[in-house]
Every structure is written in structure tokens, then in C-alpha cells.
Amino acid sequence: MPSSVQHELSRYPRTGRFLMGRLRSALTEGEKQLVEDVIEGEHHLGGGELIAHRGAECGSSSILIDGFAIRVIARGGQDHIVSLQVPGDFIDLHGFALKRLDHDIYTLGPAKVGLVSHARLSEVIGHQPHLARLLWFSTLLDGAIHREWICKLEELSAAQRVAHVFCEICRRLEMVGIEAHHGFSLPLTQAQLASMCGTTAVHMSRALRRLRNETRASFRHGRLDLPYPAALAAFCEYDASYLYGPGELQVAGDYDD
């Protein structure tokens, strides 16, 4: 882990990864401290536990400190995974403006989350328009990722879709300072991967075999091995610009006021 990441995490153990690799640099130390202090409690959760429930009125939001989470929409008896969150993500900040969520959120494997009450958040934001705008920004990131998923579902084959999922998670982990370039642990079943890719578990098994043969990427027992990340990216024509990382689409300058 780079020392700059280590430094950030030791100073802000709960929120050090928030917006890391995105616009964290636009936050002042004071603002970072405010975000850190707004977290009221820390929860250690097991795998498959419910973090937020569709329809329930939510008075607080959670930030994912460690582990993964998924958003799930139940439709016609079946559960559909519509997105995945990585550490540093403010999982259900939506709830702050939406009041009720249109989906459920579950942990994926053991996870640590921090809690923020909306009352407290409201208070802080009222005096901090710059911070408010960055929180807003962070919720729009999810929208950008959703759009890419729509695109992916509209265009790619099943094998390319999983490849895309793997590329995205890899990139997002690296953005928040987690080494993932040549593989990482990902506590998902093939059935869940299938759900994310709009296909069946049986077909997912075949898609993964194809991926192993053609790109050497192998997903086994909740772990992805990625000896040739570039091959995987080429396989699904992955372009990460929608993640608003450093480069093309990001305009940090405008937030530095």
C-alpha cells in the first residue's frame, strides 16, 4: 500500500477512502475531519447481512469502511443485483435526499460500515456548501456507473459482461488504495455474478471458462486471479473514464476554491 494511502487511513480511519482516487484532493483537511467526525458508530457485519431495506424510512446513511456491498432489487420473485459498492463508498447517501430507498442493500462477505444520522448530516451540510457539493458528486458517481452497466447490458455478450464487472471492481479498488492489479478476493457466487450480468448461473459457468481460456483470468472460490489484466480489459473493451478517476472527465480545479 502506498504511504500516502497509509497516511490518509491513519488520520481518517473510517472515511480515509471516501472519494479517494476521485476528488478527495479537493477536500480540505478540515472538511475531511468533519466527514470523519460525522460518523457516529461503526458496525461489523457478517456476509449476506441487510444494511438498508427498501421502503423503510431511513434516518441515517452508511459508509462502507471495509468489504463489499450489493444493491438488490426484487422483481417478480427474483433478486437482481444492480450494483456493487467498494470500500470508501457512501453506500446509501441517496437515502438522505430520497428518504426511502427503492432497493435493498446487503453485505457481501464480512464488512465494516460507519453510520451517519441524517439530522447530523443536515446540520453540517447547511454550513458547508463546498462539502455538500462533493457529497452530491459522490452520489452522482453511482449514476454514472449505472449508465455504464446499462450500456454493458445493451451491448456485450455474457462473457464480456463478467469481464467488465471484474475490470470495474479492480479499477475501483485500486482507486481507493487497495492493491488489486493481479487479483483480489471477491466473495461472490457464480449465481450472483450471473444476476449482475443478466444471465443464468449455468451460462455464467460457461462464460467464466471462456474467460479462463481466452484471457487467463480465473475466478474460483471467491477469488479472482488476473495474471494479464490488460487481456481482460481488451476482451470487453473496457474504458474506465465513467468512473471519473484522474484524467479525461475529472476537473479537480473547479473544486479547489
Place this chain on the structure above:
Amino acid sequence: MPSSVQHELSRYPRTGRFLMGRLRSALTEGEKQLVEDVIEGEHHLGGGELIAHRGAECGSSSILIDGFAIRVIARGGQDHIVSLQVPGDFIDLHGFALKRLDHDIYTLGPAKVGLVSHARLSEVIGHQPHLARLLWFSTLLDGAIHREWICKLEELSAAQRVAHVFCEICRRLEMVGIEAHHGFSLPLTQAQLASMCGTTAVHMSRALRRLRNETRASFRHGRLDLPYPAALAAFCEYDASYLYGPGELQVAGDYDD
């Protein structure tokens, strides 16, 4: 058109439909006036004109006053439609927090848009936390719609997907006070519908035929006729709660402070 809608539009000709059917009731008359006044100019556009361009630094956003718009992501030579906007939508308010867009936005048929500079918006929002939160809310609505589209692409057949698109547009039009219950004009080609549904133009033609046979919904020459809206909704098991209209998920009370 109900007289309440007429009244709102005569008072706020450019922004009268903003959040209508959603949380417009949570806006005070003063806030509505602020929103109306923040619009600096009005543009009349033809069909297929570019409203906002991917990657360009945007200093202003647009609200759709009349007509339709689509969000398009170019990927691998092909254009993919990832969402559709109806009157009253603040089309690219995203740009305010994101600074650059990850997609292009085009008009669909003739449209009227209002322009807001970000500098002006920033100024107003700084003093209006309640209004800021409702603007934030309006951008999260797009996210909720994106999630439903992901779900739709993951689960439904081609015919059900178009049905879903039709149901959604119908519902959204009615929410903002446009009569659409038994049909409406929708200047789309079958190829564009196919792009929204992740299928081909040829297959879309067959899907539409099936829809005509099974639900009496007929889409011809840019117009949808809907003698039995309930049949269409049943066909794709449509549940509009993700639109955060009055009911289940909406909590207006919390914004009435």
C-alpha cells in the same frame, strides 16, 4: 389538462413541471420563483440536436421545458441510449457537480430547453439548503430510473422491455401533467427503441408486433396508441414505485419544514 397544472404553468412557464408529481409540493412559492428566475434563456431546438456533449466542460445546465431528450453513450462504434427525459426534467444538472458529462444528450423531435449557469446556481444554492436538497433529490431520481433499467435488461424479454419503456414514459408524462393515458406522440424510430432495449431493430419490429397482438398497444410513426394501458402494464409486470411518485416510497412530510 387539470386546472392546477394550468395554474402552475401560467405562473412558472419554464419550470412549472419541475418535480411535478414528485416533491413539487414541498417547494415554497418563493423557491419555485427562485428556480424560475434562475433560468437565463430559452432555446428552441429541432429534432436530433445536441444539447450537451460528453467530455466538454459545462458551465451551465438545461431544463427540458417541452419535448423529449435522450442520453447516449458511444461505445465500440455504436450509440447506446441509456435514458430518456421528459418535460420538467433538469436534464444535465449532473454537470453541476460532475463538471463533465460521461455521455451526450440529444433532443428527440423539436424541444424547448431553459438554460441555467452554474455560477448563478451556486450562488442561489449557497443560501437555500432546502432547495439544494430538492435539486439533489431530482438528480437521484435519474439514478433510481437507471437501476430499474438495469433490472429490466437483466430480467425481461425484448417485448417486455419495450412495454416497460412505454409504461414508464406514459407514467412520467402523466406525473408532470401531460395527458398520456391512452397514447401519446413519441418521436422515436424502432432502431432507437431497440437501442434502449438492448436488442436489434429487426427484432424490435417483431416485439412490437407481439405487443400489438397481445396488449393492443400499437406504436406507429412516432405515436403510441394505448387503448388498454393496464394490459401493457400487466405484460411487463410494471411497478412504478421507483419513480418516487405519490405513494409508497415518497415521504413529502420530511421536506415540508
Place this chain on the structure above:
DNA sequence: CGTTCCCTTGAGTAGTTTCAATACTTGTGG
């Protein structure tokens, strides 16, 4: 050591794509 969940494989079927040919619509200019 066995139950359970997860993954893999095969064979048949359904849904979707592709290619190619034909018609319908709309707009333009003669």
C-alpha cells in the same frame, strides 16, 4: 462423514441475431 451449497457438463429448446429482400413513409424536386 454426510449434508448442503456450489459448480460443471450435456442435450434439447427457446429467444435473438444476421443477412437479405421487399414494402411502406416522408420529404424533395420536377
Place this chain on the structure above:
DNA sequence: CCACAAGTATTGAAACTACTCAAGGGAACG
């Protein structure tokens, strides 16, 4: 007002991708 061109929609047939059902193998947990 008609002819023409361009774009749009429909149809058929063959190929392909993905789904379903069903059975067997493997890993993990008690």
C-alpha cells in the same frame, strides 16, 4: 401532382447465443 430517393419498417430463413432441465462432481461446514 407525380416520381424519386432516403430512411424506416416488415418478413423469411438460417445460424447462433443463451436458457432450461437434469444429472453428477466438488468444496465447505457441521
